[in-house]
Amino acid sequence: MIPQHPTTFDLTMNSSKNLCDKPEEACGVFGIYAPEQDVAKMTYFGLYALQHRGQESAGIATFEGPYVHQHKDMGLVSQVFSEAILEQLPGNMAVGHTRYSTTGSSRKVNAQPAVVDTRLGTLALAHNGNLVNTIQLREELLKTNLHLVTSTDSEMIAHAIAEEINTGAGWLDAATHAFHRCQGAFSLVIGTPDGIMGARDPHGIRPLVIGKLDSQPIRYVLASETCALDIIGAEYIRDVEPGELVWITETGLASLFWNPQPQRKLCIFEMIYFARPDSLMHNETLYSYRMRLGRTLAQESPIDADIVFGVPDSGIPAAIGFSQKSGIVYGEGLIKNRYVGRTFIQPTQSMREAGIKVKLNPLKDVLSGKRVVIIDDSIVRGTTSRKLVKALREAGAREVHMRISSPPVTHPCFYGIDTDTQDQLIAATKSVSEICTHLEVDTLAYLSWEGMLAATGEDTNGFCSACFTGDYPVAIPQQVKSSKLILEKANQYAVL
Ligand code: SF4
Numbered sequence: 001m002i003p004q005h006p007t008t009f010d011l012t013m014n015s016s017k018n019l020c021d022k023p024e025e026a027c028g029v030f031g032i033y034a035p036e037q038d039v040a041k042m043t044y045f046g047l048y049a050l051q052h053r054g055q056e057s058a059g060i061a062t063f064e065g066p067y068v069h070q071h072k073d074m075g076l077v078s079q080v081f082s083e084a085i086l087e088q089l090p091g092n093m094a095v096g097h098t099r100y101s102t103t104g105s106s107r108k109v110n111a112q113p114a115v116v117d118t119r120l121g122t123l124a125l126a127h128n129g130n131l132v133n134t135i136q137l138r139e140e141l142l143k144t145n146l147h148l149v150t151s152t153d154s155e156m157i158a159h160a161i162a163e164e165i166n167t168g169a170g171w172l173d174a175a176t177h178a179f180h181r182c183q184g185a186f187s188l189v190i191g192t193p194d195g196i197m198g199a200r201d202p203h204g205i206r207p208l209v210i211g212k213l214d215s216q217p218i219r220y221v222l223a224s225e226t227c228a229l230d231i232i233g234a235e236y237i238r239d240v241e242p243g244e245l246v247w248i249t250e251t252g253l254a255s256l257f258w259n260p261q262p263q264r265k266l267c268i269f270e271m272i273y274f275a276r277p278d279s280l281m282h283n284e285t286l287y288s289y290r291m292r293l294g295r296t297l298a299q300e301s302p303i304d305a306d307i308v309f310g311v312p313d314s315g316i317p318a319a320i321g322f323s324q325k326s327g328i329v330y331g332e333g334l335i336k337n338r339y340v341g342r343t344f345i346q347p348t349q350s351m352r353e354a355g356i357k358v359k360l361n362p363l364k365d366v367l368s369g370k371r372v373v374i375i376d377d378s379i380v381r382g383t384t385s386r387k388l389v390k391a392l393r394e395a396g397a398r399e400v401h402m403r404i405s406s407p408p409v410t411h412p413c414f415y416g417i418d419t420d421t422q423d424q425l426i427a428a429t430k431s432v433s434e435i436c437t438h439l440e441v442d443t444l445a446y447l448s449w450e451g452m453l454a455a456t457g458e459d460t461n462g463f464c465s466a467c468f469t470g471d472y473p474v475a476i477p478q479q480v481k482s483s484k485l486i487l488e489k490a491n492q493y494a495v496l
Helices: 039-049 083-087 134-142 153-166 171-180 268-274 286-300 316-326 349-353 383-394 432-439 449-454 478-484
Strands: 027-033 057-064 067-074 093-099 114-118 121-128 187-192 195-200 209-212 220-223 235-239 244-249 252-257 307-310 334-336 360-362 371-376 399-404 443-446
Touching (some): 027 121, 027 187, 039 083, 039 093, 039 220, 093 121, 093 187, 093 195, 121 153, 134 153, 134 478, 153 187, 220 244, 286 399, 316 371, 360 383, 371 383, 383 399, 383 432, 432 443
Parallel strands (some): 399 443
Antiparallel strands (some): 027 220, 057 067, 209 220, 244 252, 334 360
16 A cells, blocks of 8 residues: 655655655554454554554564563555564554654654563553653653653653553553643553553643454554555544543443543644545545635635645545535646655756656646646645645636635644744745745635634634644743744735
């Protein structure tokens, strides 16, 4: 399976780690308790379905009684694991992780799960999200002469739990106490010799779902998204709630609220872009939500044109919605090379000069002489969009109207998404009118913040949308803030 994720028009790389001019997801997590199953193989497929959430490294830890077997390495899930390696991972339960580094560098030692020994046995922790109090937590942990092996906040959470256990607490008390020391975003799957925990921070910023296998007794699965349940034939039951801790053992699934005052703030970008379109959130696929964004966009910013299409793959559902609402014919104006993953090899100068389209290629006969509407889910730096527009014009498009199915990204994320520093976000430094000129489009319109939230059909207070507003639901310490938050700017949505 080719990961459905960032699309890059060409490969004129810059020096940033975020190479594809899109916000980068942090991680995918997976856990399974099923003594009757090949848990390593099921975790492999779960991670395979979550590959879009992180492509730097992957790891699986299995529990066989008190023994933990693990394998982790840099690379895609399919590169890190083979049949032979999976056979070396026996056990009753497993924890898996696929990573994109937002805290800690991209090195094998930082690959997860983070495995730590405790008084009660070994724990293996997989984390999606980012803590914002890492500096303080690290200082606290180092006071106890702890030797931190990695540079990740995830290892710190594992050590915070171990510290509690080593001073006498049981698994659940230790986890609960440790979670109270953590601020920021964390969706966790934690394997122990006695069972698997799944937990979310009090705002539930990153997703985490529970599924069950069609088995007797019922066996449970935890995953970042429902697409990872589908691939192993598990049925989605419900989300792990913000501030909840679930404990999966031989006797089934137990739940406690480690934080009595959860305040739901799911990352809206998960719904717009990060999570797979076939994953369920709020009891519908994100494909349906993204189509609704397109319909709202067409209503808010209509345009007269001959054809509408999306930037593959993430812009397609919104483009279909835009077409449905506007009556403009939906078509394909760009073809994606579905057999390329991420490449770090720079194209040659002659390739660049010839405008070689490495990942997306415009359809000249479709575009020639047409007034086109191109839909994308977001603009981060704008470098890709600009090249894309140029290529559409070179392919013969008479007019290019760009519509974006989210508001302008004006603020960086501190909760586990890599959006660079604020000064690199084009909407933080330019007005929509200036962006329109910069991209060389005839018109440009973003979806309104209100339209984005209303399209969820949910309580609009239940989402984090800080990268569009700067209104961060978990306070960011000044030291962390100043690393990314450089400018301030008011929102504006369209130049028509
Ligand atoms: S700041 Fe943006 S990307 Fe980060 S959690 Fe909030 S909505 Fe998601």
